[in-house]
Amino acid sequence: MIKxxxxxxxxxxxxxPKWNYLxxxxxxxxxxxxxxxIRTPVFEExxxxxxxxxxxxxxxxxxxxxxxxxxxxxxTLKPEMTAGVVRALIEHSLDKKQSVNKLYYVxxxxxxxxxxxxxxxxxxxxxxxALGSHDPMLDSEMIIMAYDIINKLGLKNLTVKIxxxxxxxSRENYKSVLKKFLEKHFNSLSPESKKRFDTNILRIFDxxxxxxxxxxxxxxxxxxxxxxxxxxxxxxxKSYLSSAGINYDVDPKLVRGLDYYSHxxxxxxxxxxxxxxxxxGGGRYDMLAKELxxxxxxxxxxxxxxxxxxxxxxxxxxxxLPEEKIDLYIVSLDKNLxxxxxxxxxxxxxxxxxxxxxxxxxxxxxxxxxANKYNAKFVLMIGGDEFQKxxxxxxxxxxxxxxxxxxxxxxxxxxxxxxx
RNA sequence: GUGACCAUAGCUCAGUUUGGUUAGAGCAUCUGGUUGUGGCCCAGAAGGUCAUGGGUUCAAGUCCCAUUGGUCACCCCA
Numbered sequence: 171m172i173k174x175x176x177x178x179x180x181x182x183x184x185x186x187p188k189w190n191y192l193x194x195x196x197x198x199x200x201x202x203x204x205x206x207x208i209r210t211p212v213f214e215e216x217x218x219x220x221x222x223x224x225x226x227x228x229x230x231x232x233x234x235x236x237x238x239x240x241x242x243x244x245x246t247l248k249p250e251m252t253a254g255v256v257r258a259l260i261e262h263s264l265d266k267k268q269s270v271n272k273l274y275y276v277x278x279x280x281x282x283x284x285x286x287x288x289x290x291x292x293x294x295x296x297x298x299x300a301l302g303s304h305d306p307m308l309d310s311e312m313i314i315m316a317y318d319i320i321n322k323l324g325l326k327n328l329t330v331k332i333x334x335x336x337x338x339x340s341r342e343n344y345k346s347v348l349k350k351f352l353e354k355h356f357n358s359l360s361p362e363s364k365k366r367f368d369t370n371i372l373r374i375f376d377x378x379x380x381x382x383x384x385x386x387x388x389x390x391x392x393x394x395x396x397x398x399x400x401x402x403x404x405x406x407x408k409s410y411l412s413s414a415g416i417n418y419d420v421d422p423k424l425v426r427g428l429d430y431y432s433h434x435x436x437x438x439x440x441x442x443x444x445x446x447x448x449x450x451g452g453g454r455y456d457m458l459a460k461e462l463x464x465x466x467x468x469x470x471x472x473x474x475x476x477x478x479x480x481x482x483x484x485x486x487x488x489x490x491l492p493e494e495k496i497d498l499y500i501v502s503l504d505k506n507l508x509x510x511x512x513x514x515x516x517x518x519x520x521x522x523x524x525x526x527x528x529x530x531x532x533x534x535x536x537x538x539x540x541a542n543k544y545n546a547k548f549v550l551m552i553g554g555d556e557f558q559k560x561x562x563x564x565x566x567x568x569x570x571x572x573x574x575x576x577x578x579x580x581x582x583x584x585x586x587x588x589x590x
Numbered sequence: 591g592u593g594a595c596c597a598u599a600g601c602u603c604a605g606u607u608u609g610g611u612u613a614g615a616g617c618a619u620c621u622g623g624u625u626g627u628g629g630c631c632c633a634g635a636a637g638g639u640c641a642u643g644g645g646u647u648c649a650a651g652u653c654c655c656a657u658u659g660g661u662c663a664c665c666c667c668a
Contacts, residue, residue: 173659228666232591250668279668284591286662295668362665378664426667437668448668475668503626534626542628554626567628 177283177291187491188480193276195322196296203315205274205298210254212278216244222253222462224429226369233281235291247280252430252455252471253462255299260464270302276476287444288478297452297473301459304468306403309434309454310410312472316438316450317416320479324488327441328449330416332407333424334393335372335431336400338457344395345371355385375423391422400433407434430455434470442485443478450474497523497587499541501534503553511552514562521584541567547587 174180181189200207216236223230235247248254255273258264264271276296283289298315300308317330335341348371352359356367360379367374375386396404411418418436426435435453443449452472459467483489498518502511511527518525526544528537541549551563556574564583565572575583 176659233666281667283666284664285660286664289667293668297668373666376666428667445663446667451668473668478668499628501627533621535623535628536621538628540628546628549627551626563626565627570628572627 175291177285179290179292187494188483188489189476191489191491192323192476192480193296196274196276196319199315199319199322200274200298203272203298203311205272205300205315208255208258208273208275209277210248210251210258210275212280213245213247214254214257216246218253218257218462219246219249222256222430222458223250227429229281229428233283235280235282248277249279249281250428251275251277251279251295251297251473252299252428252458252469255471256301256459256462256464256467256469259301259467260459260462265302265459265465265467268302270300272298272300274298286446288446288475288481290477294476295473296476297471299469299471301467301469304403304456306406306434307410308470309403309407310414312452312470313411313418313436313438314414314416316452316472316474319474320438320449323479323483324490325440325442325449325479325482325486326488327482327486329439329441330411330418330436331421331424331439332411332418332434332436333421334396334400334404334407334433335425335435335453336392336396337432340395340397340400341372341392341432344390344392347390347395348372348392351389352385358385372425375425386423393420393422403433426451426453430458430461432456436472438474440478440482442482444481446478448475449478449482493545495545495547496526497547498525499537499544499546499549500525500527501537501541501549501551502528503534503551504557505531507553507557510557514550514552517580518584521580523584523587547590 197207216234219234220230225231229249234249236244237246239245255275259271259273274297276294278292278294280292282291285291296319298312300311313330313332317328320328336344349367352367352371352374356364358381359367359374360377360382363374363377363379363382366377372392374382375389377383377386408418408420424435424437426437431453433454433456436451437448438450439447440449441447450472452470454468454470456468458469459465500511500515500518502508515525515527526541526546528540530536532540538549546567549565549567551565556563559574560577561574562577563572564575
């Protein structure tokens with residue numbers, strides 16, 4: 171039997187209602203904040219991600235789905251959306267048509283990691299990017315939108331974590347301070363962290379190794395080495411969040427794995443999922459557009475994992491989805507009336523009702539059982555004496571009452587059901 | 591990429607410890623419980639090469655090995 175590729179899943183009809191529900195909330199919230207949807211290709215030239223995300227990052231160095239196409243071009247299935255959105259913005263000069271571009275997306279992403287709870291190789295994110303302004307109001311807006319969406323899905327048990335990485339210069343200054351500090355403890359670091367000492371020293375803060383955490387507890391913090399401008403920016407972000415009534419934890423150790431971040435970084439973490447508890451992450455990336463050959467266009471954005479959010483919703487049982495119902499099930503009482511049944515179903519469907527009927531020539535009892543299984547609001551029976559008199563039998567499935575109606579009363583019936 | 595655990599019906603699982611007739615249950619599916627009527631209930635049916643391949647044994651769903659797949663965790667991230 172051929173099965174879905176490791177780390178990919180089918181979203182079956184029974185899963186769709188919760189996806190639709192989430193997507194509806196996502197588009198509503200983004201519309202309220204006046205973000206416009208953008209859709210970029212599923213694959214891009216590999217160099218876009220290598221340059222945009224950073225060669226040294228885990229995503230680029232070991233997680234990308236990269237292949238050579240028949241034209242000899244190295245292409246990669248998108249592992250995240252920001253690089254593609256910024257590429258599209260530059261390519262179509264959106265920044266010149268409008269000074270601030272506020273964009274959102276919902277899209278599959280691809281990373282070749284070992285699957286586990288809340289992690290897949292094809293997964294889905296929604297997210298937003300605001301380009302063209304340094305205003306800390308936008309940093310806050312990102313966190314608030316993400317929080318509002320997650321909140322509207324009924325999730326509790328959330329923590330908003332924020333940090334500032336400052337501007338590149340202050341970060342470089344800090345790195346040399348941190349390097350000096352860690353040199354003294356180098357031999358006590360875990361093997362992984364020894365590697366990170368050279369590749370990405372800030373990430374040692376993320377280590378879960380006890381020996382590393384012990385050392386880092388006393389390490390100098392970036393937040394104490396920020397320049398005045400970065401501090402100002404961070405303070406404004408925090409005050410906007412407070413004014414929005416959002417509780418947050420400043421986590422000086424929140425370093426994220428993408429190279430392009432500067433100033434604000436944030437995450438929303440859930441206590442209701444497994445080990446992969448980060449529902450959403452983002453930050454400011456003022457240097458990225460330039461890095462990709464565009465103008466000096468500052469940006470800030472976030473991405474949220476749909477599978478992870480839905481997993482949290484299931485674990486908290488937070489979604490109150492309405493029962494799936496159909497409007498009408500048509501039961502034919504007479505094998506000779508199949509064409510009439512077909513036409514009746516068609517007419518009612520074209521008038522806007524959700525109508526089902528039997529395709530297996532089953533008994534009336536079996537048809538009624540199926541009508542019940544579909545949660546039909548009404549059953550319309552066609553055949554017998556009533557049909558001879560030009561009438562149909564209408565049964566209300568919630569109270570069991572039934573009566574005859576004339577064929578010319580269908581318009582009333584449609585309006586009545588639509589009005590329910 | 592590393593590690594641990596798991597694999598019996600469409601789904602959830604008994605049965606494996608202590609090997610022994612035709613491998614069970616619940617749910618789901620289908621049919622029926624008198625002419626043309628659902629839910630609840632009742633009766634019945636269908637559905638399994640016990641993941642695959644090898645080994646031990648008189649005998650393997652059960653013990654051993656390998657392979658494949660899955661789950662969870664690490665790394666890292668949504």
